[in-house]
Amino acid sequence: MNAPDKEYLALVREKMPKTKHLTTLFRAFWTGGFICCIGEALTLLYSNIAPTFSKDDVSALTTITLILITAVLTGFGIYDKIGAYAGAGSIVPITGFANSVVSSAIEHKREGVVLGLCSNMFQVAGPVIVFGISSSVVVGIIVLIFKGAFL
Numbered sequence: 522m523n524a525p526d527k528e529y530l531a532l533v534r535e536k537m538p539k540t541k542h543l544t545t546l547f548r549a550f551w552t553g554g555f556i557c558c559i560g561e562a563l564t565l566l567y568s569n570i571a572p573t574f575s576k577d578d579v580s581a582l583t584t585i586t587l588i589l590i591t592a593v594l595t596g597f598g599i600y601d602k603i604g605a606y607a608g609a610g611s612i613v614p615i616t617g618f619a620n621s622v623v624s625s626a627i628e629h630k631r632e633g634v635v636l637g638l639c640s641n642m643f644q645v646a647g648p649v650i651v652f653g654i655s656s657s658v659v660v661g662i663i664v665l666i667f668k669g670a671f672l
Contacts, residue, residue, distance in 0.1 A: 549610030552603065556613045560587055584615055591619035596627065618649070 563583040567574065574582070594600040600620050604611040611617065625644045 545608055548606060549608045552607030552610035553613050554610075556587075556611070556616055559590075560615075563587070587615050588619040591616040592623045595620050595623040621649075 560583055563586050564579055567579045567582045571579075591600060594603070600611070600616075601624075604620070611620075
């Protein structure tokens with residue numbers, strides 16, 4: 522590195538706000554934990570309301586409810602404030618996914634329903650879905666090969 526680069530880096534380090542790691546970790550931990558507690562409370566609620574539901578049905582209802590709550594909060598701009606406060610703690614898998622889908626759709630709503638909302642809805646989440654499906658197929662093939670080899 523030449524001298525101007527070192528001077529620039531020194532200036533950046535001086536002006537850059539200091540990260541409060543402990544505070545950031547605490548916020549992420551308790552917010553993510555709180556979201557998970559809401560999910561667990563929903564699971565218990567659905568289990569008690571409809572005891573005839575299977576465990577899979579209760580899990581599906583809990584997931585759908587968390588997605589709905591996140592989508593509504595994102596639509597009203599509340600989930601963005603939660604994300605700004607909690608950081609990575611707000612990206613509990615199902616809520617983070619719902620937030621990314623709704624945020625992409627809202628960002629393009631003025632372009633119309635089809636060309637705006639629908640075509641951009643999975644702009645951020647689409648690659649995640651494709652990677653998840655593709656990697657699960659690869660892992661499934663690997664398991665099939667090794668399971669067949671050890672029978």
